[in-house]
Amino acid sequence: MIISIPIPDDSACILKKNQSVDFQTPYIERKTHTDSSIAVSTELGIKPDxxxxxxxxxxxxxxxxxDVLAEKKVLLGYRKITSEFSGTIKEINHYQGEIVLSITEDTKEKALSYFRGEVEEVTRHHIKLSVKSAKEYELKRASANFGGEAVYVKNQSTNLNAENTADKILVIESLSSYMASKAEALGIKGMITFKDFQEKPAIHLALLKNTADLAKIFSLSLPYCVITKESSKIYFYS
Structure with missing residues (x-):
């Protein structure tokens, strides 16, 4: 079966067709950015506002x-502020009289895959991932695109520990805010559940749309999952 994995807009996929992928495989790279503040009001001798x-x-x-960022007419011409870098204007702060420039650096950072399988095809916006078998379910909401190895817990009285939950995706019907905080502390990467939280957890969260799906998901207990925010879909697969 084929699962479609979205490629972030600010990233380039570095996977190749027919490549085997696991959770230790870098799959995208993006240029790093830093911010630089330019004190326009100080350099031009003007009020910040x-x-x-x-x-x-x-x-x-x-x-x-x-490029000229700002200029002020003076007695013998213009006082100009030119950019020392290439980038994008991120913010103009009229309280401090500053420009914040987001600078694109030459170095690139890579992100590890949150899925595993074989690359069937890479397009501009998606990776077509071939897996052995998969089941698709609808989501009410997802906080991000994420995934990993699934760990199934039928109720929150089950003892959670870092050994069996770290870096995994917790599948559970409902979870209290206290237990959600405990799960975060144990290193869980994300949660899939049916009931929402009053206080949103800091880790990734996916809410199932249909109550009946949870029983099917637990019955199959497929080892891996992928959540796609843009399509509100979750895939459990092997």
């Missing part, structure tokens, strides 16, 4: 090294 009158670039604008 007057910054917009002197700007040549605004939030969202792409900047090349050497």
């Amino acid at each position: 007057a910054i917009f009158r002197y700007l040549k670039k605004f939030v969202g604008d792409q900047i090349n090294k050497g």
